[in-house]
Amino acid sequence: MTPAREPILTRIRTGLGRPGSSEPDTLAAGLSALPRGYRTCANLPARLREELFIERLRDYGVEVATVPASTVAGAAAVRLAARQARSIVFPAGFPAAWLPGEFNMLEGDLLRPEELDRVDAVLTGCTVAIAETGTIVLQTGPAQGPRRLSLIPDYHLCIVQASQLVQTVPEALEKLDPTATLPTTFISGPSATSDIEMTRVRGVHGPRALEVILTGAQEESPRLDEAV
């Protein structure tokens, strides 16, 4: 089936000057001996971590509302109305309490790509969010759906719980590690290109707009959700 496999492995081993593969123990020991002097844990208190996350999202042109858990649905309704979204989808397992009742909403996991192409907006949760890079991470599963769900509609509204927010990239990878084999998407702002004369254009093929509702944060500002 793959006749090139052995010849390539032999060339690699010959090139490295040894007849066979390294022992698994030697390999593991080598790996754990590598220098890792970079920062792997947080040094900011929760409130500053949340502020940093919001600041980084705004850097990408992402609107953020910070609201108490009880008003997520209301905040979502405000955002969807502002976008004039009519057809809205959400993933299976999305908390019913977060669904704004006044909209016509459909569970979208089973919709085909052509059908999703006619949808205005998608609501999702996430698995982890990263403050330093303004990133939300979605994995296939409850409240996040299959990947196409948060890809094809033109507007993506993501609900992030403060408990899901970490400060650094290494903390996020640690949290994701147990489910590392699920399809995983790191999203940092709306899709973008700088391919034409290095002018940044937001919104190429993914959703042209991304917004975030942060809930359960230390400092909630319902004012913000009315303002945005």
Place this chain on the structure above:
Amino acid sequence: MTASFPAAARELLRNAQLRRNVAHATDVIRHKRDRVVEEREDWQELRDAGSAIRQHVLENLDSYLLQFEEACSAAGGQVHWARDAAEANRIALAILSSREVREVIKIKSMTTEEIGLNAALEARGISAIETDLAELIVQLGHDVPSHIVVPALHKNRQQIRELFLREMGLDQLGDTAEDLTAAARAWLRRRFLTARAAISGANFLIAETGGVAIVESEGNGRMCLTLPPLLITIAGIEKVIPSFRDLEVFLQTLPRSATGERMNPYNSIWTGTTGADGPQEFHVILLDNGRSRILADSESRQTLKCIRCGACQNVCPVYRQTGGHAYGSVYGGPIGAILTPQLHNLEQGASLPYASSLCGACYEVCPVKIDIPEVLIHLRSEIVAREQHTIGGMLGPWNLGMQAAARIFASGERMETAQKLGRAIQRPFAGTSGTIESLPFLLSGWTQSRDLRPIPQESFRAWWARRGKEES
């Protein structure tokens, strides 16, 4: 390779538009990169870790490839191995033909450029559509990419507008970057929704999980990876990293180095196939194509640590003046200058290791600490050694010149004599500016790319000797 670097560079230096675009783009990215790198206090530690992880992988490449193969297969992926470009293309073609696929969508990938996949597909009646905006511009213009990260930076808005109007069959189109982007979105959306197969490269292969990671900006990658029922990934064998968590290093260094962002808009990581999410059929083709030979040379092995961020291009004074096309290869700039000749076993691109001033800026910015100047010098000596084995090379001006230089530099007395001789000979060539702008015959190779300062009336050695006497 069509022309040698000096010939191609001379041609491109005349193209003022290209030079302006390249200079503008590299300035913007450099500035952004510096800003987001400076804010990381642990940048040097991240470089150290990135370098060490990549080096460790290369020294155990067989083990990590086998681990990847096992994990990926267990997750429903099919792993293929290809010794060279032709074999990789054959495997991809066989998969596509047996499914009767006539059209594939593609994510930007230097690896598929390297193996000339699009041409191989077209020869068999399969059209490959590039979906990355810059690659689309390059493809519609029947052009070649000029930069790893920004392949179309040699084209400006007006040129792109004309291209889109013509190739997309549009009646009207604005000329802002937004208008042009929207046109590409609409044109490609239909293709994303109907394509039956996609082809991608890979930024990382994760040995531990069998996962593949792709870093991108536009979302065309996500479309290709999620919508078509068949996905083929073609990746160089050096792309492996040991574990999922090692991404914590590269996801911090790659976006900052490549586009000057803290994180690029999208990173996708997937492992084999996953039920109703994504393709039902997934293949990975592991490509050698000269890499195992580079691995065998312990001095240039570090070339394979490269994560293709393009940062070395943006700081390279030679690249900034010429743009990527002069390198006559898909890999341009300092990394291209060392990678291309090695991939071709020094039979092509042998002029590339000389396309550098050895200023060291590329090493300073490299997120995996590849000492490019060191590899350049190593390759130069390899090339010279190889040329000395041929009669033509042995008697060639380059070799005779180098041997003479070696003799002269080895002896102070001979150097003095040579300089005196030089001072007498140079008079007819010195320009009004006091520099020598061109030299005759064999020596013209030196002055075609630089002005030469005449040999000073007094040599350093003579000045030093006189100074010593005067002081005592």
